[in-house]
Amino acid sequence: MDIQYRLEQKRKVLADFPGPRSLELAARRAQAVAAGVASSVPVYVADADGGIIHDVDGNSFIDLGSGIAVTTVGASDAAVVGAVKEQVEHFTHTCFMVSPYEGYVAVAEKLNQLTPGEHAKRTVLFNSGAEAVENAIKIARIATGRTAVVAFDHAYHGRTNLTMGLTAKAMPYKHGFGPFAGEVYRAPMSYPFREENPQITGKEAAERAILMMSKQIGADQIAAIIIEPIQGEGGFIVPADGFLPRLAEFAKENGIVFIADEVQSGFARTGEWFAVQHEGVVPDLVTTAKGIAGGMPLSAVTGRAELLDAVHGGGLGGTYGGNPVACAAALAAIDTMETQDLRGRAREIEATVKERLGKLQAELGEAGIIGDIRGRGAMLALEFVKAGSGDAKVPDAAATKKIAEYCLKEGVIILTCGTYGNVIRLLPPLVISDELLADGLDVLEAAIRSVA
Structure with a gap:
């Protein structure tokens, strides 16, 4: 891909995450926004480009959610x-x-x-x-x-x-x-x-x-x-x-x-x-x-x-x-x-993610917490199950939540889903760089290991 990024494509999380500006906005939100509107991330966005999101306190997050599959070409594509x-x-x-x-x-x-x-x-x-x-x-x-x-x-x-x-x-x-x-x-x-x-x-x-x-x-x-x-x-x-x-x-x-x-x-x-x-x-x-x-x-x-x-x-x-x-x-x-042949890029992302996480699944074994890896292109998912439960398909929503929380603290935004709340979905912008994707997968793998 020949993508010229406006923002540096690198994650960075400061020690006081979430920072004071995000906390201030959260307090204002509580007094102004209906409680029925929930957000999965406790920080407020200041800028976004390619595969990165900057918050109002200077943190930078790898975006593996694309606003729920919306910012396929990035959140500020120059042509758009x-x-x-x-x-x-x-x-x-x-x-x-x-x-x-x-x-x-x-x-x-x-x-x-x-x-x-x-x-x-x-x-x-x-x-x-x-x-x-x-x-x-x-x-x-x-x-x-x-x-x-x-x-x-x-x-x-x-x-x-x-x-x-x-x-x-x-x-x-x-x-x-x-x-x-x-x-x-x-x-x-x-x-x-x-x-x-x-x-x-x-x-x-x-x-x-x-x-x-x-x-x-x-x-x-x-x-x-x-x-x-x-x-x-x-x-x-x-x-x-x-x-x-x-x-x-x-x-x-x-x-x-x-x-x-x-x-x-x-x-x-x-x-x-x-x-x-x-x-x-x-x-x-x-x-x-x-x-x-x-x-x-x-x-x-x-x-x-x-x-x-x-x-x-x-x-x-x-x-x-x-x-x-x-x-x-x-x-x-x-x-x-x-x-930019983003259809081809989606297939590249699929190959990278499935190879990487497939090796981790094999390493953790049949009794591990990764029950299934599935999806096509850059619409991919991991379904988590209770490790060593005797039934390889018992959903583990608690482990899924912990993995998502670990990733966020390390500067990676991922989304959960599933009827049983036990699925992590990966929806990176198709313009994400190989380096940023690899870094995000490093964090996700570490999160899974920590919970497993």
Whole structure:
């Protein structure tokens, strides 16, 4: 990669971490910000670039979270910054539904080009991943004339009322917020590490889900099947090969809209533009957000023209959907992904991380705390289990928390996830340097050893 970093790419943690300025801001926050908004890191950001984050007290952290897979091209990519500055100098908003502009059209054209399939496509832009998911369901329902929607165990699709219904994990996402939207059903996921029958194939796992759909809902009642090709908050679960293709085939056979929720897994994150491409699956609709615009709020639904065009005029949209500044950022971010071959970089990161952590897993042995290493590209995870428990798959959320805390104290930001709270997810910016990635892995390995 030919990346010119604005900030020095080196971690540094001072003795008084968290520092006085962060503590001062935390006190102000307690008096001003709703308690329901939680942060996993107790420091406040002053600057960020490449794979590094500077806080207000002079600490520098290696970023292995990318703001939950958002800053794929870094938090201040020069091309994105330049595009935003240029757009802001002209206009920040007109509302595409009132006075349209070229940027929205150009982003739609780019998404129609990049998403899987050669069929005619259309795109509509929104602000957040949850908005994109909710509108994909609306599109599927009006296009099919059906109402039932199927999501999967361990799924995460957002925090709005409908998307909370699609999301599987109760705490903290759903607890106390019901009742939720109706006609949402849940099917069993392919979770290779936790299958009761470790020999089950992806196709067989799909047939298990299809049987449930056919018997408990009725295929002719289902408007949409929605799935994350690699589940995010649920634990970076990669379904067994054959699972996604069989589900897509079932959907096609029965007139069901197959929706790939690529909000976290899209835009070069897994080594392809979209995670479904690893198995050659062509979804009817694709939802995107996060990495699409270099940190600016933007999301989209892209898919078959006949589905999106089935919606009546005025049925889709929103005041800020496809904001012109966000559109400018998206076009610049996608250009950076193309010119820097960040898909190839994601595959390099995968090889480095899996080789390094695979050796550690082998060293700790079958009774060690690393139960599973999985993922694709720079969307990787370690699932931790209780060492020496006699059952190699007992989740160990406490150990996972300790590892994350150790890393933070040493200047590395990592994120936890998983239905059982026992997964560490690695989402480095794809522009991270080899040296910074190696340093971050040094710290993570030391953390795991200390807890093991």
